[in-house]
Amino acid sequence: MSAMEGELRAILQQLTHQEKVTVGPRDFWLGHWHGQHVVAVLSRIGKVAAATTATALVERFGVSEMVFTGVAGGLGVGVTVGDVVVASRFLQHDLDASPLFPRYEVPLYGRSHFDTDARLVSALAQATQSVLADPLGLLGAQTLREFSLVAPRLHHGLIISGDRFVASTGESAALQRALPDALAVEMEGAAVAQVCHDYGIPFAAVRTISDRADDGAHHDFNRFMASVASRYSAAIISEMLRRL
Numbered sequence: 001m002s003a004m005e006g007e008l009r010a011i012l013q014q015l016t017h018q019e020k021v022t023v024g025p026r027d028f029w030l031g032h033w034h035g036q037h038v039v040a041v042l043s044r045i046g047k048v049a050a051a052t053t054a055t056a057l058v059e060r061f062g063v064s065e066m067v068f069t070g071v072a073g074g075l076g077v078g079v080t081v082g083d084v085v086v087a088s089r090f091l092q093h094d095l096d097a098s099p100l101f102p103r104y105e106v107p108l109y110g111r112s113h114f115d116t117d118a119r120l121v122s123a124l125a126q127a128t129q130s131v132l133a134d135p136l137g138l139l140g141a142q143t144l145r146e147f148s149l150v151a152p153r154l155h156h157g158l159i160i161s162g163d164r165f166v167a168s169t170g171e172s173a174a175l176q177r178a179l180p181d182a183l184a185v186e187m188e189g190a191a192v193a194q195v196c197h198d199y200g201i202p203f204a205a206v207r208t209i210s211d212r213a214d215d216g217a218h219h220d221f222n223r224f225m226a227s228v229a230s231r232y233s234a235a236i237i238s239e240m241l242r243r244l
């Protein structure tokens with residue numbers, strides 16, 4: 001599952017035996033990739049859209065595992081543009097049912113964090129390491145220069161999600177103060193993690209850092225997506241499927 005068109009397109013280029021199934025406004029692409037049966041779909045942007053997509057993947061397509069690939073804003077110290085974060089767990093940073101429930105806790109779940117699956121995470125992290133080992137080969141010298149990418153790194157930890165594109169230094173500093181262990185912020189992952197928790201489906205997610213969630217966050221977003229993130233995504237998921 002990807003949030004954005006550019007990434008899905010890069011993934012669809014690798015799916016063989018493609019068949020498109022349309023459900024409501026969503027196109028689900030069934031196909032084969034490294035011997036696995038795969039359903040590729042655009043989650044659409046935001047928590048509700050992503051949760052609906054995840055539910056359809058389970059209910060209509062009977063998927064046994066889910067992987068999200070996308071971009072995110074870097075929050076943690078040293079989590080810079082071009083780095084990649086593999087999520088260990090997720091939290092909704094905009095969820096607040098206090099004083100009835102503690103801040104961030106999802107009502108009736110007794111928890112604020114949703115874990116990813118150890119086996120999928122391990123495959124995803126190994127795949128990411130191998131892709132990041134040769135950024136020059138994947139992206140070319142000109143793209144590395146354009147985005148000042150030197151030695152992209154893999155991080156592993158908490159990703160937070162909310163229905164806001166975080167694009168101000170003040171808001172990103174506030175999130176860092178409130179949730180100091182958060183490495184990155186995006187708009188879908190925690191919703192998908194909650195759906196997967198409900199259905200007992202193993203889930204993992206990988207996000208390329210497209211911005212620092214600060215005043216410059218909107219600059220070059222689309223170009224970064226096309227030149228860097230979509231190539232990382234397709235390469236990482238391909239390597240991961242090879243390892244499963």
Ligand code: SAH
Pocket residue numbers: 003004045046070071072073074164165166167185186187188210211212213214217221222
């Ligand atoms: N400019 C884009 C809008 C993308 S919305 C367009 O025209 O379509 C941002 C997407 O990237 C979401 O899917 C979200 O998950 C992720 N994302 C990247 N940086 C983010 C940030 N700083 N805050 C929140 N989400 C971010």
